[in-house]
Amino acid sequence: MTVALFDLKRQYQSLENEITGAIREVLAGGEYILGRRVQMLEEQVAAYCGARYGVGVASGTDALFLSLAACGVGRGDEVITTPFTFFATAGAISRTGAIPVFADIDPRTFNIDPEKIEARITGRTRAVVPVHIFGQMADMDAILEIAGKYGLAVIEDACQAIGSENKGRKAGSLGLAGCFSFFPAKNLGCCGDGGMIVTSNEKLAARIRSLRAHGSSKKFFHETIGCNSRLDEIQAAVLLVKLKYLEKWLNRRAALAGLYSSLLKGAVVTPFVAPGNRHTYHLYVIRTPRREAVKRHLEKNGVSCGLYYPLPLHLQPAYQWLGYRKGDFPEAEKASEELLAIPLYPELTRAEVERIALLVRQGVQS
């Protein structure tokens, strides 16, 4: 048996006719960028998330960058975020000219710890970017309260969390803006790069719309200097097909995650779901001091697994100039040494989950 950490072929095979049909329609229609499919997708994703507006862009990274830029974040500003995330979160902050300021994580959810945020606020702080890591929302009530007290914008990095909920409220709908990625391996992925911002703030939506098209809301007239960050019609067509299945897929992910957790109980630390949260398991991540042994045993038996994330952002070479040291964020550092993602996607079979769980148990004991 070989099982990949992500297997995008299985999903394509199950939808092949629908997807190729949708792509052929775009090809024949001759409208390839920011057409009616992108608009439909923007409306449907916004409605799904419980936000008023959606703006399709070229990637999740650009969704973050454009949201921050549209809030006026730039040189001289500071933005607080987690060191335990994909690099793009901090990279997008840096691209605005602002400085990412890190705050350590909660060791149970791996999300930014709201209690660590306040001490990091200075006179230059403009925004907070919580990341809903692995598909579970950060403690948004606490984050919004702190942000409200200090007048900070909250931009949700919901790139791993489309459909995730806290007390019935969807990821991306609670901050000033929510950012999504349609990178192929995400829970809702296209066949290339793509992203979206959702917001209920009309002015912010209009600013982002303008920024994604060279700072222009009227052709050949430019209010500001934006960039080219647009979503293709082909990607939107693929996403419109897949969006119909998203809830079913997320429920299947949760069911398989439940199976893993019951089979792995006692052997490793299984994902903790905070009260009120709907976890959508972009990644199913276990924790064990025996990580290297488990990884070796899985790989030897044809099962691939992944390290999310092996080096926290404050220790990345690209951020050495910020002056952080090892020991500054002990929870993020410990998590980077002990977490292991094992395969989880809707197309995985129960038999595969059972087999992988057995291998994990063996690996812990090896």
Ligand SMILES: *Cc1c(COP(=O)(O)O)cnc(C)c1O
């Ligand atoms: C995937 C991801 C991004 C970036 O999205 P892209 O579409 O790859 O640019 C940003 N933040 C997080 C947490 C992600 O997982």
